Amino acid sequence: MEQQTKAMLSIEDLMIWYKTYRGYAKVVDGISLEVFPGEKVGLVGESGCGKTTTMKAIMQTLPADIIHVPQGEIWFEGQNVLTMTKEQLLKMRRTGVSMISQSPLSALNPVFTVGEQLMDIIKYSGQYSKANKKEMREVALEAISSVMLPDPERIMNSHPHQLSGGMRQRICIAAALVTPKHLLIADEPCSALDVTIQDQIHRMLRVLVEEKQRALVMITHSLGVARELVDRIFIMYGGTIVESCYISDLFSNPSHPYTVGLLECVPRLTGGGLSTGIYGYVPDYINPPKGCRFCPRCSKAMDICREQKPSPVEIAPGHHVACFLYGDRAQEKEAQNKTDYKAHGEGG
Amino acid sequence: MSNEILRLDNLKLHFDIGKNTSVKAVDGVNLTVNECEVMGLVGESGSGKSTIAYTLMGMYQQTGGDIIFDGQALERKKPRSKSFRRDVQIVFQDPGSSLNPHQSVKEILSLPLKVHKIVPKNQIEDKILEILEMVELPPDFMYKSPNSIGGGERQLVSIARALCSNPKFIILDEPTSSLDVSIQAKILNMLMKLQKEKRLTYIFITHDMGVMRNVSTNIAIMYLGKICEIATTRVFYESPLHPYTQMLLSAIPVISEEEEALKSKRIRSEGEIPSSVNVPSGCSFHTRCVFKSDICMKVDPEMKEVGPGHFVRCHMH
Amino acid sequence: MIGVTQEATAIAKKKGWLSPSTKENFRIYKYKFTRNRLSVFGLALVAISLFFAFFALQIVPFPEHIGAFVDHANANNPPSAVHWFGTDNVGRDVFSRVIYCFRGALLMSIVVLAISVPVGTVLGLIAGYNHGRPVDTVIMRITDVFLSIPALILALSIASILTPNMMNSMLAVTIMWWPWYTRLVYTQSSSVAKEYFVRNAELIGASKFHIIIKEILPNCFSPIFTKMALDVGWVLLMGAALSFVGLGEQPPIPAFGQMIADGSRLMPQNWWLTLFPALGIAFMILGFNFLGDGLRDMFDKGGH
Numbered sequence: 001m002e003q004q005t006k007a008m009l010s011i012e013d014l015m016i017w018y019k020t021y022r023g024y025a026k027v028v029d030g031i032s033l034e035v036f037p038g039e040k041v042g043l044v045g046e047s048g049c050g051k052t053t054t055m056k057a058i059m060q061t062l063p064a065d066i067i068h069v070p071q072g073e074i075w076f077e078g079q080n081v082l083t084m085t086k087e088q089l090l091k092m093r094r095t096g097v098s099m100i101s102q103s104p105l106s107a108l109n110p111v112f113t114v115g116e117q118l119m120d121i122i123k124y125s126g127q128y129s130k131a132n133k134k135e136m137r138e139v140a141l142e143a144i145s146s147v148m149l150p151d152p153e154r155i156m157n158s159h160p161h162q163l164s165g166g167m168r169q170r171i172c173i174a175a176a177l178v179t180p181k182h183l184l185i186a187d188e189p190c191s192a193l194d195v196t197i198q199d200q201i202h203r204m205l206r207v208l209v210e211e212k213q214r215a216l217v218m219i220t221h222s223l224g225v226a227r228e229l230v231d232r233i234f235i236m237y238g239g240t241i242v243e244s245c246y247i248s249d250l251f252s253n254p255s256h257p258y259t260v261g262l263l264e265c266v267p268r269l270t271g272g273g274l275s276t277g278i279y280g281y282v283p284d285y286i287n288p289p290k291g292c293r294f295c296p297r298c299s300k301a302m303d304i305c306r307e308q309k310p311s312p313v314e315i316a317p318g319h320h321v322a323c324f325l326y327g328d329r330a331q332e333k334e335a336q337n338k339t340d341y342k343a344h345g346e347g348g
Numbered sequence: 349m350s351n352e353i354l355r356l357d358n359l360k361l362h363f364d365i366g367k368n369t370s371v372k373a374v375d376g377v378n379l380t381v382n383e384c385e386v387m388g389l390v391g392e393s394g395s396g397k398s399t400i401a402y403t404l405m406g407m408y409q410q411t412g413g414d415i416i417f418d419g420q421a422l423e424r425k426k427p428r429s430k431s432f433r434r435d436v437q438i439v440f441q442d443p444g445s446s447l448n449p450h451q452s453v454k455e456i457l458s459l460p461l462k463v464h465k466i467v468p469k470n471q472i473e474d475k476i477l478e479i480l481e482m483v484e485l486p487p488d489f490m491y492k493s494p495n496s497i498g499g500g501e502r503q504l505v506s507i508a509r510a511l512c513s514n515p516k517f518i519i520l521d522e523p524t525s526s527l528d529v530s531i532q533a534k535i536l537n538m539l540m541k542l543q544k545e546k547r548l549t550y551i552f553i554t555h556d557m558g559v560m561r562n563v564s565t566n567i568a569i570m571y572l573g574k575i576c577e578i579a580t581t582r583v584f585y586e587s588p589l590h591p592y593t594q595m596l597l598s599a600i601p602v603i604s605e606e607e608e609a610l611k612s613k614r615i616r617s618e619g620e621i622p623s624s625v626n627v628p629s630g631c632s633f634h635t636r637c638v639f640k641s642d643i644c645m646k647v648d649p650e651m652k653e654v655g656p657g658h659f660v661r662c663h664m665h
Numbered sequence: 666m667i668g669v670t671q672e673a674t675a676i677a678k679k680k681g682w683l684s685p686s687t688k689e690n691f692r693i694y695k696y697k698f699t700r701n702r703l704s705v706f707g708l709a710l711v712a713i714s715l716f717f718a719f720f721a722l723q724i725v726p727f728p729e730h731i732g733a734f735v736d737h738a739n740a741n742n743p744p745s746a747v748h749w750f751g752t753d754n755v756g757r758d759v760f761s762r763v764i765y766c767f768r769g770a771l772l773m774s775i776v777v778l779a780i781s782v783p784v785g786t787v788l789g790l791i792a793g794y795n796h797g798r799p800v801d802t803v804i805m806r807i808t809d810v811f812l813s814i815p816a817l818i819l820a821l822s823i824a825s826i827l828t829p830n831m832m833n834s835m836l837a838v839t840i841m842w843w844p845w846y847t848r849l850v851y852t853q854s855s856s857v858a859k860e861y862f863v864r865n866a867e868l869i870g871a872s873k874f875h876i877i878i879k880e881i882l883p884n885c886f887s888p889i890f891t892k893m894a895l896d897v898g899w900v901l902l903m904g905a906a907l908s909f910v911g912l913g914e915q916p917p918i919p920a921f922g923q924m925i926a927d928g929s930r931l932m933p934q935n936w937w938l939t940l941f942p943a944l945g946i947a948f949m950i951l952g953f954n955f956l957g958d959g960l961r962d963m964f965d966k967g968g969h
Contacts, residue, residue: 227601
């Protein structure tokens with residue numbers, strides 16, 4: 001029971017800075033998140049909010065020469081990823097975490113057949129004895145048919161460029177799921193694909209992840225995709241997590257002003273016109289706002305938002321919001337808000 | 349109709365790629381666009397929606413059929429006339445590649461002003477400022493390079509460039525598909541505001557059905573170089589008839605129950621769009637259609653009018 | 666509305682806005698260039714080479730030793746405090762002569778590139794923009810013919826048909842150098858021509874001249890500059906090869922290849938006659954190669 005509730009992946013107050021010619025770009029600014037075994041988690045945010053950087057940090061695939069991690073820890077199955085030796089890291093990549101990248105074209109090597117690449121992955125996972133080629137081949141064939149690709153034998157012997165984008169991404173998923181790794185990180189796996197293919201792959205991914213009891217971290221910019229795929233969601237803005245909750249809470253009770261704005265921006269199939277969008281642009285990471293990073297764009301910003309960083313407040317079970325509108329200071333804020341509103345009303 | 353501005357009459361564009369094989373990128377498209385209308389063109393990649401736009405602009409020579417713009421058929425062999433180049437503009441999808449990274453915004457915007465002699469040379473700077481104001485960009489953008497501004501701002505500069513020559517008709521080729529939703533909303537609003545103010549006609553190409561619902565007046569849906577269904581926006585979303593339309597709608601990730609209700613319960617997305625080199629016989633959609641019967645594999649259905657302004661190309665209707 | 670515009674014009678016309686972005690770009694370039702210490706080292710070597718070339722006569726200890734000069738008493742001296750690089754078989758100071766060689770080598774590189782780069786670039790631009798049309802085929806096939814002949818052999822034959830002197834060796838190297846730029850610019854410009862901003866300029870109805878010069882050419886600068894910096898080294902190597910076989914600068918004016926050729930006859934006893942001119946060549950080539958690498962990093966789009 002103890003084991004069950006323990007998070008398999010936990011990030012604690014992680015900061016990641018990039019070296020640039022102007023100084024450090026503080027791209028990830030103290031994020032904390034937890035992923036439990038068998039859970040499907042979504043990391044949602046707009047481009048440049050640090051979601052891919054965070055996930056690359058877990059895999060330790062960031063370019064080491066321009067990275068600076070001033071604070072924070074990443075724990076994966078009881079080990080701190082940031083202090084791992086090379087061997088431990090290699091072991092984690094081979095047996096612990098798998099990743100599906102955004103571009104299925106560059107994820108596969110064009111000079112080897114799909115079969116050869118799958119076999120390599122199976123070989124390095126160390127689950128099968130090296131001599132047992134036949135068995136590994138069986139496993140690879142099974143993996144290809146599990147992602148609903150017709151004629152696995154033919155696909156094993158084809159090169160990536162002979163397959164369509166959708167088929168390639170299916171192969172990437174097969175490769176990610178072929179070995180019994182515990183955590184699957186999917187970085188916008190379908191953003192380059194057509195909507196009908198995207199739908200099929202998402203449905204399949206969901207079934208496979210549930211079937212194999214993997215934990216899934218889905219990185220996406222689409223709230224719709226998150227709604228269909230994940231149980232719990234983290235909304236990222238400007239290198240911070242602004243809201244985290246169960247997926248149903250997000251749509252019934254969005255709380256952070258950014259989340260609310262983001263939801264309004266999504267054009268609906270039912271019509272109802274366009275929203276005006278969120279005012280302003282993503283912050284400059286080299287000189288970020290001193291307090292809450294969203295406050296220059298926030299319509300409800302208060303004085304305190306410009307001065308201090310908000311810490312997450314639990315407003316309902318499992319629903320955390322990093323905003324001064326909530327928590328201990330909420331009432332205080334409300335009063336201030338009202339006066340603000342009044343002032344505005346009189347002014348206008 | 350009296351106020352029709354563009355008509356495509358059985359437009360065909362085939363690329364020869366070897367002996368006796370050709371890609372039928374556009375294969376017999378009939379489409380009418382009226383003034384001040386936003387015609388949405390939806391389809392998956394490889395459906396030929398962008399090819400139609402490029403053919404209209406004269407980047408490709410059509411294999412057959414006619415393009416009638418403003419009551420005049422465009423000549424097939426000749427380059428487009430100067431007045432056409434002024435009246436019709438295009439905004440491309442990729443804001444990274446549509447602005448020259450080695451020019452300032454001022455240089456970029458002054459090209460159409462110079463070529464079409466919109467204003468005398470000494471007033472170019474003022475005109476640029478006026479256009480920047482139109483798209484709500486601050487005046488200091490004049491001296492910025494496209495590399496130093498964000499994707500949304502770049503797309504605004506592209507739109508500003510299209511507005512320079514006071515066009516009547518703008519083709520928007522996926523103008524927001526590479527942008528974030530919060531910026532997308534801003535750009536779409538801007539486009540719709542300009543459309544109303546300047547009485548522009550748009551062809552709006554996108555694969556995003558959510559965007560389409562909120563911007564277009566009419567929608568045409570394309571599959572493998574052919575149009576399968578044309579309808580006004582409301583009809584299109586509330587009672588889609590073609591199985592492909594229904595499949596597309598069902599595939600969209602949505603964020604509310606009301607939207608979920610619009611999706612077809614019977615159809616789920618299956619299969620992939622076939623290569624346009626080997627277009628399936630009969631109805632080209634039959635390989636992915638759940639309702640297919642024998643006739644679909646043999647006979648290509650004709651376009652039928654099933655309601656006012658609602659056309660479907662399907663044997664079931 | 667008009668009032669707003671005029672006000673905005675007044676603000677925008679202040680040149681103030683131009684400089685920050687230019688300064689910014691300059692800072693980015695400087696950061697990218699200096700990130701690799703070797704490029705700074707290369708820049709220093711190049712600066713020293715330039716200094717030697719310009720002020721050779723002023724800085725060398727024995728300027729009169731550069732030309733025809735005979736001092737049999739001091740012939741064949743090994744390196745010493747007076748003659749740092751020793752003296753040759755007629756008693757001339759090798760150090761003075763090596764420093765003077767920088768001038769000829771640099772002059773050769775500059776002249777060759779100054780002619781072959783514009784010619785190659787223009788042809789490459791025309792071929793690249795008209796990708797797939799007959800003019801492309803004609804230009805590129807001629808280029809291919811030149812590229813298919815081994816460069817050194819072509820230069821050797823041209824230089825040997827003509828009178829052997831500095832001018833003709835430059836001419837020979839120039840004739841075989843431009844096709845590389847045509848190739849380079851062709852590849853770059855035909856890919857730039859596919860970009861949407863070029864298509865847009867075409868659709869607007871801009872002239873071909875505008876499209877080639879204003880839209881495409883600026884996007885070809887960075888590979889051209891990088892290749893130029895790397896090529897200075899190669900051209901002077903080629904020049905040294907020509908002068909080694911006696912087809913470059915004629916005695917008594919010294920040149921690297923000629924000095925090495927003369928010295929090699931007295932190897933290995935009088936090693937300094939060969940070693941120091943060779944080091945001179947290495948000095949320049951290293952400098953320009955490191956500089957070229959630095960320029961490549963500088964123009965590289967990625968990175969911070």
